[in-house]
Amino acid sequence: MSSDDAPRATDFIRSIVAADVAAGKNGGRVVTRFPPEPNGYLHIGHAKSICLNFGVAAAYDGGVCHLRFDDTNPITEEGEYVRSIQSDVRWLGFDWGDHLHYTSDYFDQLYAFAVRLIEKGAAYVCDLSSEEIAARRGTLTEPGTNSPYRERSVAENRDLFERMRAGEFENGERVLRAKINMASPNLTLRDPILYRVHKASHHRTDDRWCVYPMYDFAHCLSDSIEGITHSLCTLEFADHRALYDWILDEVGVDCHPPQIEFARLNLSHTVMSKRMLRALVEGGHVSGWDDPRMPTLSGMRRRGYPPGAIRRFCNEIGVAKRDNTIQLARLEASVRDELNRHAQRVMAVLRPLRVVIENYPDGQTEELEAVNNPEDAGMGTRMLPFSRVLYIERDDFLEDPPRKFFRLAPGREVRLRYAYFITCTDVVKDEAGEVIELRCRYDPATRGGEAPDGRKVKGTLHWVSAAHAIPAEVRLYETLFDREDPAEVEVGKDFTANLNPHSLETLSGGRVEPSLAGAAVGTRVQFERLGYFCVDPDSARGSLVFNRGVTLRDTWAKIVKKGAA
Ligand code: ATP
Ligand code: MG
DSSP, X not given: OOTTSOSOOOOHHHHHHHHXXXXXXXXXXXXXXXXXXXXXXXXXXXXXHHHHHHHHHHTSTTOEEEEEEOOOOTTTOOXXXXXXXXXXXXXXXXXXXXXXXXXXXXXXXXXXXXXXXXXXXXXXXXXXXXXXXXHTSOOSSSOXXXXXXXXXXXHHHHHHHHHHHTTOSXXXXXXXXXXXXXXXXXXXXXXXXXXXXXXXXXXXXXXXXXXXXXXXXXXXXHHHHTTOSOXXXXXXXXXXXXXXXXXXXXXXXXXXXXXXXXXXXXETTOOOOHHHXXXXXXXXXXXXXXXXXXXXXXXXXXXXXXXXXXXXXXXXXXXXXSOEEEOHXXXXXXXXXXXXXXXXXXXXXXXXXXXXXXXSOTTXXXXXXXXXXXXXXXXXXXXXXXXXXXXXXXXXXXXXXXXXXXXXXXXXXXXXXXXXXXXXXXXXXXXXSOEEEEEEEEOGGGTTSOOTTOOOOSOEEOEEETTTOEEEEEEXXXXXXXXXXXXXXXXXXXXXXXXXXXXXXXXXXXXXXXXXXXXXXXXXXXXXXXXEEEEOTTOBTTBEEEEEEEOSSOHHHHHHHTTOO
């Protein structure tokens, strides 16, 4: 992890860990884990959990964080997700070392633990259907009803569980349940299901198993098997903590980690449930899990968000015990800040307007020096070709400008950045009256962009040389949804009704400076005056495609200024 990350955050979890280490608990060791279910791609919410778990471990000598695939559901999990999750965690800058684990590696042990519960009379095989179980569960105000199978003998339970494993029963026919308390005020303790029959092939264990453990059973025991010292999870698991503890106590394991809950990350203008993200992909609303508009890490990578900016964002928002929603603009501010310091500046014109410098010799080219990053002198300079025919941004010219428009207009003089002052002398239009070309004159004495007589111009424009620039497709993005909370929907509609129809704008006629020829996929640059862009994987040789990650305008800073943050 790079040293420019935010100063080490302090929060209630880090305080607990520090106190445990100081007290010599667990022999002073810190072992955390990040336990994704491989049923989708990682998103920015997961990044918060990754930064926390890996960050807490990294703060201690010998601290380790395991990457554990919680692969207990053969129906929804795929190898593709396992691969993408690993590459996303690495991309974020974290390393699990030798500790790549799979819950499926523990299936034998977990099965033995379940048998142990049966033998001590703490679990039973139940023949009720899932509907019947739900119907007897009771409510927050009413106790549940005991299953008629609750008092089966240990011998019968052992026999039936073995036969479940042997494949004698079909999906849903029988389950193994914990025998806890159907009247518990905590609904998760009302004889929760521990194992169910799933006759499905598993991506790692193939057809070896047809019974699979439930999350609550597998999770705490996997933590215990791995010697996790602090099991960090999001608030919705607070009610499950009692079950976490019950299972570990009843199984009688040596290692019993504490479960500690923190608030999940909610981000405005997007959704983070994997079910919804999958619906966006499968419904063709986006081009894939890595569509640059997605809140996935692969989408953000493609959009040009640097991993350091995501880490810094996660550190800055901190870890607390109460749910809240963070403005997307705050993440964008982190990205902008990081790119401002590290991204090379280049000239690019998104909607070109042809400019002919009438007093510049035809056929002549000169090289003008441009600064690569004014924030970082170490990034040096480069040469930009200048010639008689240029392109400027169509928006930078108005034939009849309003008062505060300081860019180019007939008779007006502006600076071309790193080049010369030019004055517009004439406007060429097509038959429809559309401006298709500007005729200008340049002042040779202003080479480099300053006038020796000290005269000033109000506007500085970006430009490229028409003969040297290379064509590029440019994709501009807005938020994927136009509501802050897209999951909030009118009756009868689903969340896709909140999609922003203008979230993608594709410009096909862009021109970029020649230094970008052959730029590698993933290269991040600032297009002067336009924002930060990243080379998209769709780029083939000679047809560059750029995604705009963020604009230069800092909406977050404005929100802060207005005191509305
Ligand atoms: P689903 O959307 O299907 O409920 P999930 O987002 O909970 O899935 P998991 O694979 O179970 O996905 O999550 C792995 C870890 O990431 C868990 O420890 C979970 O608590 C954490 N996590 C998931 N979403 C967030 C979030 N928005 N903020 C912080 N942590 C999160
Ligand atoms: Mg989950």
